[in-house]
Every structure is written in structure tokens, then in C-alpha cells.
Amino acid sequence: MSALLEIRDLRVTIGSTAAVRGASLSLDKGETHCLVGESGCGKSITALSVMGLLPRGAVRETTALRFAGEEIGHYGERQMERLRGDRMAMIFQEPMTSLNPAYTVGSQMTEVLRRHRGTPRAQAVDRAAELLARVGITAPGLRLGQFPHQLSGGLRQRVMIAMALMCDPELLIADEPTTALDVTVQAQILRLLAGLQKDLGLGILLITHDLGIVARVADRVSVMYAGEVVESAPTATLFAAPQHPYTRGLLSCVPVPGKVKRDEPLGSIPGVVPRIRPGFTGCGFRDRCAEATPACAGTIPRRDLGSGHEMLCVLDPGRDGKAAA
Amino acid sequence: MSATAAIEVRGLRREFRVRQGIFAAPKRVIAVDDVSFSVPPGSVLGVVGESGCGKSTLARLILGLLPPTAGEVLVDGQRLAQMDRRARARLIQPVFQDPFASLNPKRRVRDIVAMPLIAQGSIGRAEVERRVGEALERVGLSSDQGARFPAQLSGGQRQRVAIARALVLRPRIVVCDEPTSALDVSVQAQILNLLAELRRDLGLTYLFISHNLAVVEHIASEVAVMYLGRIVERAESERLFAAPRHPYTRALLASVLTPEPGLGVPDVGLGDVMPDPANIPPGCRFHPRCPVAVAQCSAESPRPATDAAGLVECHLARHAA
Numbered sequence: 001m002s003a004l005l006e007i008r009d010l011r012v013t014i015g016s017t018a019a020v021r022g023a024s025l026s027l028d029k030g031e032t033h034c035l036v037g038e039s040g041c042g043k044s045i046t047a048l049s050v051m052g053l054l055p056r057g058a059v060r061e062t063t064a065l066r067f068a069g070e071e072i073g074h075y076g077e078r079q080m081e082r083l084r085g086d087r088m089a090m091i092f093q094e095p096m097t098s099l100n101p102a103y104t105v106g107s108q109m110t111e112v113l114r115r116h117r118g119t120p121r122a123q124a125v126d127r128a129a130e131l132l133a134r135v136g137i138t139a140p141g142l143r144l145g146q147f148p149h150q151l152s153g154g155l156r157q158r159v160m161i162a163m164a165l166m167c168d169p170e171l172l173i174a175d176e177p178t179t180a181l182d183v184t185v186q187a188q189i190l191r192l193l194a195g196l197q198k199d200l201g202l203g204i205l206l207i208t209h210d211l212g213i214v215a216r217v218a219d220r221v222s223v224m225y226a227g228e229v230v231e232s233a234p235t236a237t238l239f240a241a242p243q244h245p246y247t248r249g250l251l252s253c254v255p256v257p258g259k260v261k262r263d264e265p266l267g268s269i270p271g272v273v274p275r276i277r278p279g280f281t282g283c284g285f286r287d288r289c290a291e292a293t294p295a296c297a298g299t300i301p302r303r304d305l306g307s308g309h310e311m312l313c314v315l316d317p318g319r320d321g322k323a324a325a
Numbered sequence: 326m327s328a329t330a331a332i333e334v335r336g337l338r339r340e341f342r343v344r345q346g347i348f349a350a351p352k353r354v355i356a357v358d359d360v361s362f363s364v365p366p367g368s369v370l371g372v373v374g375e376s377g378c379g380k381s382t383l384a385r386l387i388l389g390l391l392p393p394t395a396g397e398v399l400v401d402g403q404r405l406a407q408m409d410r411r412a413r414a415r416l417i418q419p420v421f422q423d424p425f426a427s428l429n430p431k432r433r434v435r436d437i438v439a440m441p442l443i444a445q446g447s448i449g450r451a452e453v454e455r456r457v458g459e460a461l462e463r464v465g466l467s468s469d470q471g472a473r474f475p476a477q478l479s480g481g482q483r484q485r486v487a488i489a490r491a492l493v494l495r496p497r498i499v500v501c502d503e504p505t506s507a508l509d510v511s512v513q514a515q516i517l518n519l520l521a522e523l524r525r526d527l528g529l530t531y532l533f534i535s536h537n538l539a540v541v542e543h544i545a546s547e548v549a550v551m552y553l554g555r556i557v558e559r560a561e562s563e564r565l566f567a568a569p570r571h572p573y574t575r576a577l578l579a580s581v582l583t584p585e586p587g588l589g590v591p592d593v594g595l596g597d598v599m600p601d602p603a604n605i606p607p608g609c610r611f612h613p614r615c616p617v618a619v620a621q622c623s624a625e626s627p628r629p630a631t632d633a634a635g636l637v638e639c640h641l642a643r644h645a646a
């Protein structure tokens with residue numbers, strides 16, 4: 001079976017920033033693939049590349065960009081528009097950017113269906129109400145008549161999810177869908193997404209900087225750093241036997257109750273994420289990496305560690321006895 | 326109580342009048358509602374709770390940046406309301422969430438850090454320079470970075486500047502309002518380690534506000550859980566995280582997604598009703614969301630019950646262990 005989404009060697013340059021530098025990932029039907037990394041590492045730009053929604057002036061190159069077996073890298077705006085909101089949908093990092101403040105929730109939700117499917121209004125309204133109920137909104141009728149600013153952050157995010165599902169997409173890209181929400185609401189929304197995915201067989205590309213979310217919802221994880229996927233593995237493997245120095249560093253920074261005692265220092269990575277300019281070579285992490293060697297300034301090999309575990313680093317996997325699982 | 330509390334608040338209350346629409350009559354929002362507690366010197370009180378529950382308002386009341394509607398704040402045994410601004414600055418200092426918003430973009434780092442010293446009006450130039458250098462070094466900034474402007478620093482470096490500015494008067498107490506929430510995890514860890522080290526070395530007391538429970542568990546010795554303006558549970562950190570007594574605390578803890586694969590996302594059981602500070606429900610203010618509420622909960626406000634294990638405000642938890 002071919003992957004639902006396959007990105008191979010994606011490169012995006014925006015002005016003097018190399019935002020994505022050869023990222024590859026693939027997502028199967030019914031799978032949740034988490035893209036994790038710190039601010040500015042290229043997560044959103046990767047997602048926007050798939051949707052054909054890159055900012056003005058961005059230049060994209062790929063060896064392959066396949067959706068449901070079909071190459072879409074050469075698609076023009078009209079063809080992409082037909083896919084977006086229909087077979088692939090996206091929940092954006094900032095919900096207000098995709099909800100129009102001037103229209104009611106109901107008219108925005110039904111518009112998607114009318115545009116793509118020509119569904120009659122009454123039927124589209126029924127579908128919208130059904131989906132709002134589905135995402136745990138108790139008074140769908142009331143909400144359909146309200147404007148986005150009349151909703152709490154949690155409700156708005158639920159509306160976004162419901163709207164993304166209007167046309168039964170095969171692929172859902174969710175960019176930090178819960179970052180702005182309280183932890184209680186976050187848990188509810190993530191649970192909801194997991195349930196919907198199970199019922200509908202959606203493929204979800206979930207972007208987050210939160211390793212807790214990754215651990216709890218992902219089937220597979222790709223860790224991005226400075227525009228590259230530096231490590232990718234099934235979730236259990238990544239947490240049990242991380243290999244890339246950046247992944248290890250990132251995991252050690254997160255306070256885990258019971259693992260690091262109060263007042264004992266957390267692990268940390270010195271320095272900050274660099275801004276990478278076009279033409280940069282070598283490993284983007286080398287200035288912060290405790291294990292860096294002169295070889296890190298050269299071409300970095302992509303190492304296949306077996307069982308779907310890969311990393312981009314000159315070091316030997318299992319170098320300290322922690323073999324890849 | 327033996328030693329004087331670093332912070333003591335008694336019956337603290339703060340109301341705001343807000344309009345929810347142009348034609349709507351103004352509504353009264355009770356952001357902090359009759360809150361009392363004390364923080365022993367050298368300890369860290371973590372304050373947690375959802376957005377809008379009153380954490381920042383509490384911080385601003387304790388810093389004297391906002392006058393209370395009722396009640397009082399004592400810092401190191403002295404009434405805040407009667408304290409001179411300069412004396413207050415020598416005792417208690419803030420570190421806020423967004424270092425970019427709280428640092429003057431037109432001033433160099435070393436001038437920003439010098440401001441509290443200069444505002445004292447009695448410290449000579451050589452002494453100012455010496456103490457600025459000392460504060461910058463303490464937070465891990467070089468003198469080269471001291472000559473830069475905030476825009477030329479990373480988020481983590483800017484938060485170090487804010488911490489240096491808070492420390493330059495050698496205060497006893499620092500109020501941290503979401504000090505790492507705007508930072509990446511690798512930088513968050515650097516700042517948390519720095520704050521812990523400073524507390525140990527300088528014997529500081531922190532009021533530490535965060536919506537990130539794992540961060541609070543890591544740094545706080547005691548934790549207060551706020552819900553719609555009230556502290557609904559307070560206990561020593563270990564106790565609170567091991568055996569939460571309030572149903573809201575239990576829901577909060579259940580929502581924390583630790584990086585442990587295979588556990589899935591728990592059902593926190595709160596439904597979709599969101600708390601609204603302008604419409605505080607009668608009875609227990611948590612009852613519309615509470616998964617274990619009984620009839621009494623919607624009729625009668627629970628009173629805070631204090632015992633050896635801490636404080637809890639819930640009809641059902643009062644007699645629990």
C-alpha cells in the first residue's frame with residue numbers, strides 16, 4: 001500500500017532563510033505522524049508546502065510530493081484549491097487566521113461544502129450541526145448562528161476541527177491545534193481528534209513542540225531541527241532509545257515528574273536555534289552539540305537504524321550501549 | 326508562626342468592571358475573591374489554574390501594581406499599602422512572561438538593568454555600574470551582551486535581562502508570572518535551572534505562576550490551585566501531586582500529558598462548559614464542570630477547610646484524608 005502523504009527532500013527558501021532543508025516524511029492512512037521541534041525549525045513551512053499555501057516569495061523544491069499516490073508537486077493554484085478543504089484539510093496555528101470574523105460559524109462551515117460539493121444549503125447546515133455535536137459542542141444550533149469572537153478559545157478550536165471535517169478529508173494537517181488552550185481543554189481536544197481518527201480513518205500530520213502530546217498521540221515521530229528532519233522513528237522507539245544528540249537533549253529538558261527531583265537541574269541544551277542561510281552545509285546542530293566532531297561540518301549521512309528508525313548524524317547509533325530498539 | 330512570612334495576604338479581593346459589548350451594562354468581574362495565604366521565607370509557592378482564573382491579578386496585587394478592592398498584603402511583615410515605593414522595590418520584584426514587552430526597546434541592556442538602582446536616587450554611579458555588572462554575570466550574560474539592545478538578544482537572553490533587573494536591588498522576594506511560557510523547552514530548562522540556582526544561592530522566596538504543571542511541580546515547594554478567583558486547594562507540592570483532594574485539581578493533573586508513550590490521552594471528565602469570571606455560578610463555583618458534584622454543590626458554597634495536609638474547598642473533600 002502506498003503512503004497517503006509522501007514528502008521527499010523538501011527544500012523551502014524564503015529570502016535569506018533556508019526554512020526547510022531536505023525534509024522527508026511519509027504518512028499512512030489512519031496514522032498520526034507528529035512533527036516536533038522548537039520554534040522556527042520549519043514545521044509550519046513544511047505543512048504549508050503540502051497545502052500549497054507558502055508565503056509570498058517562498059521557493060519550494062522537492063523530489064517527490066505525493067498525495068494518495070498522486071504527484072502534486074507540479075499542481076497549480078486551481079488544482080490545489082480543489083484539494084484543499086476537500087480531500088486535505090488544515091487546522092492552522094492561529095484559529096482566528098482561518099475564521100472570518102465577519103461571518104457566522106454556520107455560514108463559514110457550510111460554505112466549504114457548497115463550494116466543493118455544491119451541497120444545498122439546508123443539507124450543509126445539517127452536516128455542520130452534526131459535526132459540531134460530534135466535536136463535543138452541546139448547543140450546535142446556537143453556535144452556528146454565532147460569530148467567531150463570541151466563542152471561547154476551546155470552542156473556536158472545536159469549530160475549526162469540525163470545519164476541517166466538513167468534506168470528509170483523507171488527510172488532516174493540524175498545526176499546534178491546542179497550544180493556545182488550557183491543559184484541560186487541550187486534553188479534551190486531543191482525545192477528540194484521536195477518536196475521530198479512529199472512526200474516520202483519517203491520516204493526521206500533527207505539528208507540535210510539546211513532547212508530552214507527541215508521546216500520547218503519535219504513531220510515528222519526526223524531530224525537526226533547523227529545517228531538517230534529524231530523527232524519525234515509531235513513537236515508542238523514539239522515547240525509549242533516542243539516538244540523535246538533539247532528540248536526547250530535547251527529551252532531557254522536559255521536566256518529568258518523578259524523573260528529575262525538585263531543585264535538581266534539568267538537562268538543557270546550551271545556546272539557541274541558529275538561523276540558517278541558503279548554502280549552509282553540515283549539521284545545523286553542531287554549535288550546540290556536545291558530541292560534535294570536525295566531520296559534522298561536512299556532509300551528514302542519513303542512517304537507517306532499521307524498523308523505520310532513521311537519523312541524520314555522523315555518530316554511531318547505539319554508541320553508548322543504548323541500541324536502537 | 327515563628328519566622329515572619331515573606332508574603333502574607335489576608336482576605337484579598339479585586340474586582341474589575343468590564344463591558345462585554347458596546348451597549349451592554351458593565352459587569353463586575355471578581356478576579357481575586359477573598360484569598361488568604363502566607364509564604365514562608367525561602368520557599369516557592371507555585372500558583373496554577375486555567376486562563377482567567379486570576380493568577381496575574383494576584384501577582385499584581387502582591388507586587389503593589391494594583392490596589393486591592395478589599396483585604397491586605399504584607400511583605401516581609403510590612404503592610405504593602407503603607408510602604409514607600411522605593412522600599413518596596415528593594416524587597417519584592419517581578420519577572421513577567423513576555424520579556425520583549427517588559428523591556429524598553431530603546432535602551433541598552435545594562436541601562437535597563439540599572440534602572441531600579443537609579444530609581445532609588447541614592448546610589449552613586451560607580452556603585453550602579455558595579456552592581457549591574459554583578460547582576461549580569463549572575464544571570465550568565467556577558468558585558469558585551471550588556472551593551473546590546475533587547476531586539477539583538479534571543480528570547481531566553483531577554484528573560485535573563487529581566488531576571489538581572491529583578492535581582493539588581495537584591496530583593497528577598499521575586500514574583501514570577503509565567504517566566505518561561507514564551508520560551509522553547511531547551512531555553513525554558515536553562516531559565517528554570519538559573520532560577521533554582523539563584524534561589525539556593527541568594528535565599529530568595531518565589532511566588533511562581535505557571536499554567537504548566539510539570540514546571541510547577543519541578544520548582545515549587547508548595548502549590549496553590551486557583552479556580553475563578555479562589556484558591557480551591559493548597560498543599561505541599563509532593564502531597565498535592567501525589568494525592569489531589571479537590572476534583573478540579575484532579576482534573577488539572579489528569580490533563581497533564583507527560584512524555585510517556587502508550588498512555589493515550591485521558592478523559593478529564595469536565596464537559597464543554599467553560600468558566601466565565603463575569604458569571605460566577607452560585608454554590609460551588611466549580612459545580613457546572615465537576616464530575617462528582619452532588620445536590621448540595623449547586624446550592625451552597627463550600628468553606629475552605631484547613632488541616633495538616635493543607636487547604637481544600639469542596640463539600641466532598643472536607644473529610645477526606
Ligand SMILES: Nc1ncnc2c1ncn2[C@@H]1O[C@H](COP(=O)(O)OP(=O)(O)OP(=O)(O)O)[C@@H](O)[C@H]1O
Pocket residue numbers: 014015017018019037038039040041042043044045046055093209275
Ligand atoms: N512569511 C515568512 N517570511 C519569511 N520567513 C519566514 C516566514 N514564515 C516563516 N519564516 C521562516 O522560516 C523558518 C521556519 O519557520 P516555521 O514557521 O516553519 O517554524 P515553526 O517550526 O513552525 O516554528 P513555531 O514553532 O514558532 O511555529 C523560520 O526561520 C522563519 O523565520
Ligand SMILES: Nc1ncnc2c1ncn2[C@@H]1O[C@H](COP(=O)(O)OP(=O)(O)OP(=O)(O)O)[C@@H](O)[C@H]1O
Pocket residue numbers: 341342343354355356374375376377378379380381382383536602603
Ligand atoms: N485590567 C483589567 N480590567 C478588566 N478585567 C481584568 C483586568 N485584568 C484582569 N481582568 C479580568 O480578571 C480575570 C482574571 O485575569 P488574570 O489576568 O488575573 O488571569 P490569569 O489567571 O493570569 O490568566 P492567564 O493564564 O490567561 O494569564 C479575567 O476575567 C480577566 O479578564
Ligand code: SF4
Pocket residue numbers: 244245246283284285286287289290291292293296300312313314315
Ligand atoms: S551531526 Fe554532529 S553536531 Fe550534529 S548532532 Fe550529530 S554529532 Fe552533533
Ligand SMILES: [Mg+2]
Pocket residue numbers: 043044045093175
Ligand atoms: Mg509554526
Ligand SMILES: [Mg+2]
Pocket residue numbers: 380381382
Ligand atoms: Mg496571567
